[in-house]
Amino acid sequence: MKKTLLALVLCAGLSNAQTLLSDNFNAYTVGNIGTSATGASAGQGGWYTTASSTDTGATNVSFQIANNDATHGKVVKITGSAAAAGSRSVYKSISTLWSTRTSGNNIVQVEFDIYTGAATTSKNATRVYIYDSGLTKILSGVSLAQDTKVIQG
Template sequence: MTFGQVLESDNYNSYPVGNVSTATNGTTAGVGGMIVTTGVVTNYQIVTGDAAHANYIQVTGGSDGTTGSSRSVSKPSFSTAWTNRTAGNNIIKGTVEIFTGTSTNKHASGMLIASATAGIVGIRYNSQTKTINGMAYLLPTGGTPAFYNITGLTTSTFPANTWVPLGYSYNTITGEITYNIGGVSQILTVNGATTVAGLVPARAQISSSPTKLDAQDADNTGPTTFGIDNYRIEASNTAVLGTSDIPKNNISSVVAIGPNPASDYLNILTDRKINSISIYDMSGKKMPAQLKGNSIELQGFNSGSYLIEIQTKEGNISEKFIKK
């Protein structure tokens, strides 16, 4: 991925080993201007890595499946940097190295770019499937735009406690989203939806949320960990993007599930043939649910976290979602 004007970057080597901040209230700035949210201060640490990663930030998630076990790190300077970028640099692009971390517990962790109201683009590691998944703001045909979880970007898997180089981009003029996994780039295409142009990046965020593979899986019985190092976010000119030789991904391999959080419905956007779907609450109770077209009505669901399991010929997919 070709880069231009740096908006934000960090390799964490200039910070002392130890807690990143003195508070997790989402407002108190710690070392490097980092602001952390939820959990306790010891959940966010600068730690010593290997020879290639002298220092990096380690984030520890909670021991259960609630939203209180989610974690986030951001810097308030990002919005100003994007606003003051050089005219014409309308593509936001990032690279990051993710340390896959804990294997015995369940987390989905990585980085995302968000507007003031919703996520725009992101990439993260799922510790149970050992795969890299995307996140993208999509407009379903005849529907309402929202932030979706994206699976099927790659068949490659990555073991625990491994460094994985990743990249992502969003073109604010065209809406095009690209991902780079292990050096292989692809343009995101989703059956039944389009990306959305004109979104305004407002923050870059390290994020982690608890997840589990199926409804019978127990919540985390211990903390989860992952790491971030050598991240770099830049604004680029469309003339030097150079994506004409980047292939579009195989549409039939991609499954987009959202909105998340959901209100009255949940969409499943894919070209795969869906054999069946099941939804469970966090106690493992199966909920009454039926797929109509590409949507599942949620009006009768109470607010809270749920797990959807999707059975296809190509394999089964599980995703956690929140009902508002």
């Protein structure tokens, strides 16, 4: 037992982690996150807002910082499309942060909360993805179907 405990203490002492990005949106102003739905320039806190070319109804107002409740504070609120096509995204690049990490720290950990809302017939999905630096490959992610409340990832 003592050897096992000693081994655990030594392993814990040798491990390290660093936080590259931590954000809870409470310091942001309630209202639009970005300045456009094209992703051309960063908005509050360096976050970008984009809509796919098939989503013709997206505007800057589709992406909001909103007050939720005392427990959760301010949150990101994305108003989804009423159509069955298109997508809307809020993202922040961590490429520069990743390049400044301590050598050998090659694990990404993401923590987030999703408010699922009431039952709905919406075909929208809420997704959290980690992309490669070219935004062409999904490295990891999770998706919540709003109509079934099924989580995949």
